[in-house]
Amino acid sequence: MVEPIRWGILATGGIASTFVEDLALLDDCRVTAVASRSAERAAAFAKKYDIPHALDSVQALAASDEVDIVYVATPHSHHYLPTLRLLEAGKHVLCEKAFAYNAAQARTMFDVAREHQRFLMEAMWTRCNPAIREMRRAIKEGMIGEVVSVNGNFSFGGGDLPPSHRLRNPELAGGALLDLGVYPVTLAHLALGVPESVSAVAVMDEVTGVDAQTAITLKYPKAVAQLSCSYRGGPGNEVVIAGTEGRIELRDYAYRPSGYTLVRYDGPSREFEAPYVGHGYVHEALEVHRALRQGRLESTLVPPQSTIEVMEILDEVRAQIGLRYPGETHPKQS
Ligand SMILES: NC(=O)c1ccc[n+]([C@@H]2O[C@H](COP(=O)([O-])OP(=O)(O)OC[C@H]3O[C@@H](n4cnc5c(N)ncnc54)[C@H](OP(=O)(O)O)[C@@H]3O)[C@@H](O)[C@H]2O)c1
Numbered sequence: 001m002v003e004p005i006r007w008g009i010l011a012t013g014g015i016a017s018t019f020v021e022d023l024a025l026l027d028d029c030r031v032t033a034v035a036s037r038s039a040e041r042a043a044a045f046a047k048k049y050d051i052p053h054a055l056d057s058v059q060a061l062a063a064s065d066e067v068d069i070v071y072v073a074t075p076h077s078h079h080y081l082p083t084l085r086l087l088e089a090g091k092h093v094l095c096e097k098a099f100a101y102n103a104a105q106a107r108t109m110f111d112v113a114r115e116h117q118r119f120l121m122e123a124m125w126t127r128c129n130p131a132i133r134e135m136r137r138a139i140k141e142g143m144i145g146e147v148v149s150v151n152g153n154f155s156f157g158g159g160d161l162p163p164s165h166r167l168r169n170p171e172l173a174g175g176a177l178l179d180l181g182v183y184p185v186t187l188a189h190l191a192l193g194v195p196e197s198v199s200a201v202a203v204m205d206e207v208t209g210v211d212a213q214t215a216i217t218l219k220y221p222k223a224v225a226q227l228s229c230s231y232r233g234g235p236g237n238e239v240v241i242a243g244t245e246g247r248i249e250l251r252d253y254a255y256r257p258s259g260y261t262l263v264r265y266d267g268p269s270r271e272f273e274a275p276y277v278g279h280g281y282v283h284e285a286l287e288v289h290r291a292l293r294q295g296r297l298e299s300t301l302v303p304p305q306s307t308i309e310v311m312e313i314l315d316e317v318r319a320q321i322g323l324r325y326p327g328e329t330h331p332k333q334s
Pocket residue numbers: 011012013014015016035036037038041042073074075076078096097098123125166172179
């Protein structure tokens with residue numbers, strides 16, 4: 001019988017709950033602690049999910065002997081410093097997207113993880129999704145020929161979100177780009193790698209000043225990615241990756257697909273099914289468990305370099321659309 005991996009959870013918001021529900025589907029781990037800014041919220045969360053330790057700070061979680069790895073589920077603005085404190089205290093960390101404000105912070109986070117010999121991974125669940133993994137294999141095997149384009153959108157009508165909501169609030173590193181745009185950029189990076197140039201335009205939130213709607217073009221030597229994100233309405237959540245011989249259409253919610261359609265220009269289309277488990281977060285948890293059990297400090301499905309390269313693209317977009325967060329002099333500085 002293997003020792004269960006002991007998870008700590010930082011924050012008690014929406015995604016923290018969803019992730020804990022998915023961890024409950026796995027039999028080789030336990031959630032042993034939750035930490036919140038508020039002792040009451042930690043206690044309520046612990047009671048709801050039957051978690052033995054409710055803590056009232058990052059420091060208490062970092063000091064806990066009951067935890068091997070912490071899932072950081074705070075807003076983007078509160079990823080960097082808590083992750084550093086947890087790594088320094090000897091915890092492994094799975095940190096939500098957008099991983100940090102910028103690539104400079106992301107590099108520091110991975111440097112500190114290496115220095116302390118701890119595992120650190122961006123919680124980019126899309127890269128761990130079974131259909132996406134299968135799609136990567138199909139692309140690698142040439143099923144659509146040479147990739148020529150990625151078209152990806154992530155948008156919804158968020159007209160009723162209050163200005164304080166993390167999507168709109170600059171103090172929480174809000175904006176469509178870091179929250180939503182990170183997904184189509186990640187899929188373009190997954191299919192095509194680092195672009196030779198980036199261009200972007202945005203419509204800014206009239207009240208809070210963050211980007212409400214952003215369009216991005218990534219230019220590669222022999223391909224183009226056209227991506228968009230928005231919380232003021234838009235085309236939805238589709239992604240199509242096209243090549244010289246065919247294209248892949250990601251179904252349903254493209255960032256957690258349950259399969260895809262392979263369209264060959266010279267023949268019939270084929271449907272591939274690759275269902276996800278639970279809410280879809282089980283697969284990133286399994287990737288963490290595999291790495292920890294094998295003594296690896298880096299994920300192979302979400303490697304540090306891909307996180308940093310995606311953050312570099314987001315930095316360049318922010319530089320072009322003029323989006324700086326409080327305290328930042330430039331998106332490319334930490
Ligand atoms: N992978 C995914 O599919 C996915 C989905 C949704 C969100 N996310 C990411 O997960 C992170 C959290 O998103 P969420 O939807 O869970 O947000 P949320 O519902 O607003 O919860 C965020 C939690 O962070 C804690 N927090 C700490 N400092 C905070 C501050 N200054 N202001 C507000 N909250 C603070 C709060 O918990 P306490 O009050 O207990 O401290 C709060 O409940 C974001 O980075 C987001 O991009 C990922």
